[in-house]
Amino acid sequence: MAAARPALCVAGAALSLYALHVPVGAWPRVGGAAAGAVGVVFYLLQGILGPVRGRGASAVLLASLWLAAILAFVLHDLCLVCISTYGLNLLLLRLNLRRWRQRPKTH
Template sequence: MAAAPGLPIWERKVRVVLCIFGLFLSVYALHVELSRESNPDYMAMCDLGASVSCSKVFTSRWGRGFGLVQFFVAKDNPLNQPNSVLGIIFYTLQMGLGLPLSKKAALFLVLASWLSVAGSLYLASILVFVLGDFCIVCVSTYIVNFALLFTNLKRRRAIEGMKEKAG
């Protein structure tokens, strides 16, 4: 599919790569969390030491609903999903809404990206200051979220420029 005039040619390819990588990270995080819940002795590939353990992070209270949903509903409530499930939804929406050249879709992509970056900063601070852990999967996800924000800002600017030239 050819890029629309004014839209950076790299944008769609970068979006696909970032979303697929984000989906991979989210599915892996979900796998680790579910494996650890069913087998407390499970060791994930990303568990490299006492303070470098994604399993520890994913199974902490902040691994579900950002550690906040449980204040409003019971821990086992269907609304209190693992953060990785939210990631799967987020990256799927980013991929799907990145297809149309819609001003509304571009605005939604940017707003969702800002929300994901805010969530990344919140979870990164929990990772460092509360858990005292390093999670390579988490940090990789934060990088993907920042890169998607950059990509979405470029897309929105280009679409607004196309609409102004057409009008």
């Protein structure tokens, strides 16, 4: 399971890099930056902050699920790359929740 987080983050970054190569008008922008660029930074931060005790990484993942709900139920759009990244985010969230449930090791 130790390799799961890096593998998921690499897959997410790869999907985000793919999104950068799609024509600009087809992908949303976040604060003026292409969503794919934001995704690369997001997965880099998940890889770095995910193993650290705390809830910051999970809070961002929950925000991602909110964006998935907007995509599906408000915009009525199903983007394969977006859905794939939301699936990766669910798996990352599951890893975080599993880590929280583990008791700290005492020596």
